[in-house]
Amino acid sequence: MRPVVAIDDLNTYYFREQMPTLSETRRDIVLGLFVAPAPAKTPKNTLVIAEAIDDVITLDPHDVGEIGGVLTTNQVYQTLCTYDTANPENIQGVLAEKWSLADDGVTFTFTMRENAVFASGNPVTARDAEYSLHRLVKLKSRSAPIITQFGFTPENINERIKATDDRTLVIKVGEAYAPSFLLYCLSSYPGAIVDSKLVKDHEKDGDMGQAWLKAENSAGSGPYVLSMWKPKEKIVLKRNENYWGAKPAVETVILRHIAESSTQRLMLEKGDIDIANKLGPDELEAMAGNADIRIQQGLSGTIYYMGLNARNEYLAKKEVRQALKHLVDYQGIVETISRGTMEVHQTFLPRGFLGAVDANPFALDPAKAKSLLQQAGVAGEIELGMVVWNVPPYVDFAQAIQATFAQGGIKLNLEMVDGKQWLTRYRNHDLDIWLGLWGPDYPDPHSNAKAFSVNGAFSPDKNDTLADRFGWTNEELSVRAMAAVRERDTAKRHQMYQEIQKDHQQSAPFVYCFQEKRAVAMRNNVTGLVMGAMFADDRYWNTTK
Amino acid sequence: MSLAWVRQLPNTAATFIITLFGLICITFFIGRIVPIDPVAAIVGDKAPQEVYDRVYHELGMDKPAIVQFGKYVLKSIRGDFGTSFVTNRPVLQDIIVFFPATLELATVGILIGIFLGIPAGVVAAVWRDRWIDHLIRIVGLVGYSIPFFWLALVCLFVFYAKLDLVGGPGRLDTFFEDIVPTVTGMLIIDALLAGEWEVLVNALYHLLLPGLLLGYISMAYISRMTRSVMLEQLTKEYMITARVKGLGEIHIVFHHALRNAMIPMITVIALTYGYLLEGSVLLETIFAWPGLGNYIASSLLSADMNAVLGGTLLVGTIFIVLNMISDILYRILDPRSR
Numbered sequence: 001m002r003p004v005v006a007i008d009d010l011n012t013y014y015f016r017e018q019m020p021t022l023s024e025t026r027r028d029i030v031l032g033l034f035v036a037p038a039p040a041k042t043p044k045n046t047l048v049i050a051e052a053i054d055d056v057i058t059l060d061p062h063d064v065g066e067i068g069g070v071l072t073t074n075q076v077y078q079t080l081c082t083y084d085t086a087n088p089e090n091i092q093g094v095l096a097e098k099w100s101l102a103d104d105g106v107t108f109t110f111t112m113r114e115n116a117v118f119a120s121g122n123p124v125t126a127r128d129a130e131y132s133l134h135r136l137v138k139l140k141s142r143s144a145p146i147i148t149q150f151g152f153t154p155e156n157i158n159e160r161i162k163a164t165d166d167r168t169l170v171i172k173v174g175e176a177y178a179p180s181f182l183l184y185c186l187s188s189y190p191g192a193i194v195d196s197k198l199v200k201d202h203e204k205d206g207d208m209g210q211a212w213l214k215a216e217n218s219a220g221s222g223p224y225v226l227s228m229w230k231p232k233e234k235i236v237l238k239r240n241e242n243y244w245g246a247k248p249a250v251e252t253v254i255l256r257h258i259a260e261s262s263t264q265r266l267m268l269e270k271g272d273i274d275i276a277n278k279l280g281p282d283e284l285e286a287m288a289g290n291a292d293i294r295i296q297q298g299l300s301g302t303i304y305y306m307g308l309n310a311r312n313e314y315l316a317k318k319e320v321r322q323a324l325k326h327l328v329d330y331q332g333i334v335e336t337i338s339r340g341t342m343e344v345h346q347t348f349l350p351r352g353f354l355g356a357v358d359a360n361p362f363a364l365d366p367a368k369a370k371s372l373l374q375q376a377g378v379a380g381e382i383e384l385g386m387v388v389w390n391v392p393p394y395v396d397f398a399q400a401i402q403a404t405f406a407q408g409g410i411k412l413n414l415e416m417v418d419g420k421q422w423l424t425r426y427r428n429h430d431l432d433i434w435l436g437l438w439g440p441d442y443p444d445p446h447s448n449a450k451a452f453s454v455n456g457a458f459s460p461d462k463n464d465t466l467a468d469r470f471g472w473t474n475e476e477l478s479v480r481a482m483a484a485v486r487e488r489d490t491a492k493r494h495q496m497y498q499e500i501q502k503d504h505q506q507s508a509p510f511v512y513c514f515q516e517k518r519a520v521a522m523r524n525n526v527t528g529l530v531m532g533a534m535f536a537d538d539r540y541w542n543t544t545k
Numbered sequence: 546m547s548l549a550w551v552r553q554l555p556n557t558a559a560t561f562i563i564t565l566f567g568l569i570c571i572t573f574f575i576g577r578i579v580p581i582d583p584v585a586a587i588v589g590d591k592a593p594q595e596v597y598d599r600v601y602h603e604l605g606m607d608k609p610a611i612v613q614f615g616k617y618v619l620k621s622i623r624g625d626f627g628t629s630f631v632t633n634r635p636v637l638q639d640i641i642v643f644f645p646a647t648l649e650l651a652t653v654g655i656l657i658g659i660f661l662g663i664p665a666g667v668v669a670a671v672w673r674d675r676w677i678d679h680l681i682r683i684v685g686l687v688g689y690s691i692p693f694f695w696l697a698l699v700c701l702f703v704f705y706a707k708l709d710l711v712g713g714p715g716r717l718d719t720f721f722e723d724i725v726p727t728v729t730g731m732l733i734i735d736a737l738l739a740g741e742w743e744v745l746v747n748a749l750y751h752l753l754l755p756g757l758l759l760g761y762i763s764m765a766y767i768s769r770m771t772r773s774v775m776l777e778q779l780t781k782e783y784m785i786t787a788r789v790k791g792l793g794e795i796h797i798v799f800h801h802a803l804r805n806a807m808i809p810m811i812t813v814i815a816l817t818y819g820y821l822l823e824g825s826v827l828l829e830t831i832f833a834w835p836g837l838g839n840y841i842a843s844s845l846l847s848a849d850m851n852a853v854l855g856g857t858l859l860v861g862t863i864f865i866v867l868n869m870i871s872d873i874l875y876r877i878l879d880p881r882s883r
Contacts, residue, residue: 042719054843057631140596214633228723231632231639232843233835254719258833262698263714266706272713420848424582463593 041271045251047526047543049275050258050267054232060213061192061220062132063141068255070189070536072235075253077192077220080110080129080169081183083443089354089490091183095124095193095221096169099183105176105488110169118195118221119240126163131196133161133171135208143190146441149450149461150174150182174460177486178493180354184444188534195219223248223541233257248541249528268293268521274545275522275529277538280392281339284519294524298531298538300516301350301443304342304397306386307426307434308509311471314384315432318507319376323369325362325511327408328401332364334514337396345515347501348452352533354490355445355497359505369408383411386433387425390416394435397513401435429469437516438466439535445497446485453477453504472509557872561865568861569621569854573614576850583848621858627851631844636855639840644859645730646716647829647836650759651821653752657760658767659814665764666771670779671798681768688765697758697831704754712750714833721747755832759825763817770813771806778802808879815871819864 042048053068061073080096083089093099096110116124136144137157151174152160160172173182185191198219199209213219218226223243228236237253256273258264264276265283269290279287287293308315308324315321330344345351346360384405388398398414405412412433417425425431440447450459451466458478459465467474477500484496505512518531520538528542584601605613620627626636634642669681704710712718716732725732725739733752736745778784779802787797824838837856844852 046719048719054839055631055847057633057847140593140599142596144596145593230642230835231629231634232643232840256715256833257835258714260830260833263701263831263833266701267713270706270709270713272715272718419846420582420585421580424580424585427582427585 042274043252044545046254047250047252047275047540047545048254048256048273049277049540050256050264050273051277052259053235053255053257054259056229056231056235058214059216059218059226059229059235060141060210061194062136062139062143062190063210063214064189065142067536068235068257071255071538072226072237073189073192073220074222074532074537075224075237075540076218076222076226077189077194078116078222079188079191079193080186082187083184089180091180091187095129101179106173108171108173108179108182110171112167112169114167116221116244117242118198118219119225119242120195120198120219121242122195122197124193124195124221124244125166126169127166128196129169129193130161130163131199132193133191134158135194135199136190139208139210141190143441145461145463146185146188146190149459149463150177150185151460175486176488178488178490180490181444181446181485184442188442189536193221195221224253227252249544250540253540265521268523271523274526275520277520279519279521281337281341284340284521287521292524293521294526295519295521296529296531298518298520299350299352299533300439300518301353301533301535302437302439302516303345303348303350303448303512304393304435304437304514304516306401306511306513307436307466307470308511309429309432309434309470310509311429312384312432314376314378314382315509316471317376317378319372320378321509321511322506323372323376323408324405324410325505326365326369326372327404327410328362328511328513329364329404330360330362330513333397333400337400338393338514341517341519342393342514343517344513346512347505348448348510348512349445349497349501350440350448350515350533353440353443353445353448355449355484355494355501357498357501359498359502361505364404366404366407373409381409381411383413384432385413385415386435387415387417387422387431388435389419389422391419398435426469429471434470441535443534445493446481449481449484449497449500452508452510453500454481458482466510467508470509474507477504477508553876557869561869564865565858565862566618569618569858570614572854572857572861573617574610576854577610577613583850617854626855626858629844629849629852629855631847631849631852636851639852640837640855640859642730643835643840644837646834647822647824647838649731649733650752650755650828650834650836651818651824653756654759654763654821655814655818657756658763658817661760662764662767663771663810665768666773667775667798667803669768669772670775673776678772681772685765685769688761693758693762693825694827694831697755697828700754700758701831711754712747712752714751714831716751716834717744717747718751755828755834758828759821763821766817767810767813771810774806774809775802778806808875811871811874811878815867816864819867822863823860 051068051071056066056068058064059069059072061077064070064073078094081091081093083091093113095113095116097113099108099110101108110129112124112126112129118124133147134157136147137152138154140154162170164170171182199213202209202212202217204211216226216229221244223240223245224237225240227238234257235255239248239251258267261278261280261283264273264278265287267273268276269287269292284295287295308321310316334342334344344360346362347357349356386398388394395416402412402414422436426434426436438448438451453467453474454465455473455478456462456464456468458475459482480496480500484493484500487493487496520529520531522529525545526543528544530539530542532538583604584597584606601607624637628634629636629639632639665681669678672678701714705713721744725735725741725744728735728738732748733745736748784797784802787801824836824841826838826842828834829836829839837859841853841856844856
């Protein structure tokens with residue numbers, strides 16, 4: 001094959017020869033049509049990942065929120081610290097070398113790593129960390145609550161997070177929490193450290209570089225840089241040649257938008273893509289015998305649940321809520337519908353997190369459900385509505401649940417709606433029951449504990465939580481959960497969460513059903529993929545082909 | 546050839562504008578009635594109230610509907626369809642990026658439809674009720690009855706996965722992407738202009754299967770309509786006259802019957818082309834084809850109303866223009882309408 005011109009974003013020119021003559025051209029076209037086309041396998045130095053990325057609206061690390069966006073920023077930017085995915089309780093420094101907590105319990109001092117540099121060549125300093133965390137709060141982005149829950153506001157942030165010199169960052173939180181709590185939050189994707197000099201150079205009208213970073217630009221220190229973003233088509237990452245750590249073996253990573261899972265499967269089998277992220281149980285089973293494909297299982301923190309609106313006259317009664325928990329065929333759904341992609345899980349902390357407990361006391365039991373309903377004073381058949389996103393797996397879950405509800409004398413009306421309507425109804429709590437999922441924002445138990453068992457009134461930031469959304473107020477559990485996040489002894493903290501969950505599942509308006517088991521399929525020559533426990537937390541920089 | 550059609554132009558232009566305006570009205574107000582919260586779509590479900598309020602104001606949603614509509618119409622006239630909050634580009638630019646892919650595919654489809662469908666229809670009409678007629682009609686019937694989603698997946702499975710005869714989903718292999726500079730957005734033309742023959746061949750391989758599938762659907766419809774109008778022509782009196790005069794059968798079929806049959810077929814072909822240009826969402830999803838259908842559908846699911854309206858206006862305009870062209874061609878080709 002003759003070398004062709006390729007011009008990529010880093011302005012590298014590859015050499016090309018003279019324009020072909022007419023007879024050469026004719027020969028090429030004829031040959032091309034009759035000879036088999038160039039092998040459709042992906043190039044050796046490129047990792048092609050199939051994912052649904054048509055909803056990515058920004059690649060600004062402090063504003064990002066969709067799967068494609070977070071996957072990208074996780075390869076391009078780095079945080080102060082991270083955690084070992086195999087053992088989430090083990091926290092390690094990335095851009096911060098070490099840290100310490102003063103005796104007052106609120107003042108953290110981070111020492112930055114000396115040899116870290118950004119892709120631009122600028123060194124990573126505490127001032128960049130300061131700028132980044134300030135930016136997250138001042139932009140009032142949708143991910144800001146992860147940090148602002150520590151009592152930071154745009155008004156006090158300049159005082160609370162300060163770089164005292166190039167290597168030292170001091171963070172003063174609002175109250176004395178468990179130290180791991182802050183560290184887990186800082187390890188999450190909104191805690192990305194950006195190149196403050198580069199971003200300030202591209203600032204426009206005081207937007208802190210938001211317009212620039214929203215587009216096809218990056219200012220990170222990670223193993224890859226953003227090379228191209230064609231919205232709804234693909235995101236291309238190129239190896240960071242200035243990377244301060246071990247440079248990745250794979251030069252180019254491409255996230256391709258391929259929405260249809262059957263298409264992903266066919267392309268993976270042909271070698272046109274290397275990794276397929278969005279395969280359903282049908283495709284995984286069909287590929288089980290294929291020697292060219294390997295399926296890697298990972299921990300996922302996502303929990304599927306039904307939110308019961310406690311404002312509804314029936315759902316306000318605890319016995320009714322408990323009855324509903326006995327009207328779902330958890331095991332049946334896992335075995336027949338999900339087939340390897342879900343496991344039964346009935347508490348609010350996913351397996352693999354600090355404080356997780358193996359407590360699944362509910363099973364399908366219509367007789368018990370009926371007796372609970374009678375205790376609640378509910379006579380005869382009652383009707384409830386459930387808002388369901390009209391895509392798998394929700395559709396299948398909903399139909400199964402409707403059937404088992406009927407066994408308990410409850411007529412469940414399913415409202416199948418599209419994704420945006422589903423979110424709108426949930427926000428407005430304009431429903432009886434909502435079938436959905438929850439992914440923790442950071443690998444600390446407080447993320448879920450706060451969402452499901454703490455009312456805004458009892459939390460320092462006063463923000464509404466899921467408990468509020470579903471109209472349930474419980475002071476006792478709120479107080480206990482807030483005490484757990486302040487407990488400095490990790491073992492004790494672990495135990496507190498376990499007890500909270502057991503009590504919570506006996507009264508809360510949440511029917512926890514399943515925890516997701518993520519499965520990613522790849523060509524068997526791809527090794528080194530690290531699957532994180534968090535949302536869109538796959539790490540591609542250790543892969544080889 | 547009289548210039549009557551030129552004198553009709555003001556009428557045509559007026560119809561065009563009124564139809565377009567009606568289209569804008571309906572799409573805009575449907576967009577406002579649909580129970581999707583575009584602000585929640587942008588900020589997500591975990592955002593605090595102040596972020597929500599800020600975006601609400603930025604989108605101009607605090608102004609009355611009539612004001613929003615008026616502003617929208619004025620901007621559309623200038624070609625400003627707003628910015629897509631997903632792609633962060635002007636919608637017009639998005640359309641310039643995504644439409645050529647659909648245009649390329651649709652053009653391949655309609656050409657296949659015309660060059661296979663019309664001869665098939667003629668053959669079926671001339672040899673009516675013979676086995677060839679039945680065969681053509683069955684093939685056509687299968688074409689527009691079969692669930693397209695299923696057919697596309699099965700063809701992809703057979704011809705791409707198993708037999709390796711065609712290129713896979715997507716417009717190019719990863720290896721050939723981003724080599725040819727974008728001039729028109731249609732890879733065939735751009736590759737020809739750049740002289741990149743390997744890219745051209747690869748693009749053709751990828752166009753082959755989706756193009757054939759679209760061609761099959763249009764062929765099914767076109768052949769059936771051609772057969773219909775041809776049968777009508779073949780039984781007309783002038784045919785008997787021509788045969789009596791001693792003209793050869795092939796001559797009268799092609800020179801007389803077919804030419805007359807083509808006049809109503811113009812409308813059929815124009816509408817089929819318009820239908821293909823709308824961008825088949827199913828096809829584009831299965832073949833990961835970054836075209837207009839995908840763009841409008843994903844914008845709708847993201848509640849990106851600027852993009853949806855822009856895309857819908859484009860599709861509406863295409864239909865209106867195609868209708869106009871077929872009207873004009875009608876008047877040129879059919880002397881009786883003058």
